Amino acid sequence: MRVISTLGIALVGFSMIVAVNVYGKTEARKPEPYKGLTAGVVGDAGKMSVPADYRTVYQMLGTWAVAETKGSGSKEMHVVYASPGTIAAFRKDGHFHDGAVLVKEVFKTTTKSMTTGTVSSADKLVGWFVMVKDDVGRFPKNKLWGDGWGWAWFDVANPNQTTSTNYKENCQNCHVPARESDWIYTFGYPVLKP
Numbered sequence: 001m002r003v004i005s006t007l008g009i010a011l012v013g014f015s016m017i018v019a020v021n022v023y024g025k026t027e028a029r030k031p032e033p034y035k036g037l038t039a040g041v042v043g044d045a046g047k048m049s050v051p052a053d054y055r056t057v058y059q060m061l062g063t064w065a066v067a068e069t070k071g072s073g074s075k076e077m078h079v080v081y082a083s084p085g086t087i088a089a090f091r092k093d094g095h096f097h098d099g100a101v102l103v104k105e106v107f108k109t110t111t112k113s114m115t116t117g118t119v120s121s122a123d124k125l126v127g128w129f130v131m132v133k134d135d136v137g138r139f140p141k142n143k144l145w146g147d148g149w150g151w152a153w154f155d156v157a158n159p160n161q162t163t164s165t166n167y168k169e170n171c172q173n174c175h176v177p178a179r180e181s182d183w184i185y186t187f188g189y190p191v192l193k194p
């Protein structure tokens with residue numbers, strides 16, 4: 001009898017530990033959902049879209065000109081925007097805050113002789129790169145999320161459906177040179193300097 005009751009107590013104790021553990025883990029797996037503007041960019045299970053109003057509501061982060069390999073001028077121009085508050089927060093502590101959204105427009109260009117010299121200007125929009133800062137690992141099962149960010153490319157035809165499938169294959173290798181600055185090429189954005 002004594003053996004059985006000891007076993008019984010042990011079993012009850014064990015199941016309590018299991019229950020506490022399962023409960024604890026479920027709690028830990030539920031990070032705060034995004035609020036405000038970011039909530040409009042990130043849907044269920046981490047599905048991203050290009051923020052509809054970034055050109056009027058977001059702030060300019062900076063621009064890149066990709067030179068023609070033959071001839072003069074730039075073949076592409078990249079214009080980068082950040083969600084409101086991103087720049088102010090970064091100037092304070094040198095980090096992109098949870099929920100910060102970055103949008104990079106990719107343009108083909110027109111190059112011509114102007115009164116300032118040989119000048120390239122943005123012409124045809126090709127699409128957008130979007131990144132969303134995630135400090136807590138909200139979507140561990142989604143292959144577009146990891147290393148502190150959601151990562152996605154959108155062809156101009158559809159700002160609501162990404163064509164990228166895996167950030168490690170589609171994005172990350174090219175961003176390794178910027179790893180030390182949270183995968184972002186911050187040196188190209190003078191506005192981030194305090």
Ligand code: HEC
Nearest residue numbers: 064078102104129130131151152153164170171174184185
């Ligand atoms: C061919 C290399 C390459 C690939 C692939 C690539 N990037 Fe980038 N990305 C860069 C470089 C270099 C810059 C900065 C210079 C520029 O835009 O030309 C940049 C800039 C950005 C920016 C602006 C913020 C910053 O880091 O300066 C975003 C946002 C971005 N990339 C997102 C992505 C996402 C999301 C993917 C995958 C879907 C991706 N990139 C794939 C090379 C790449």
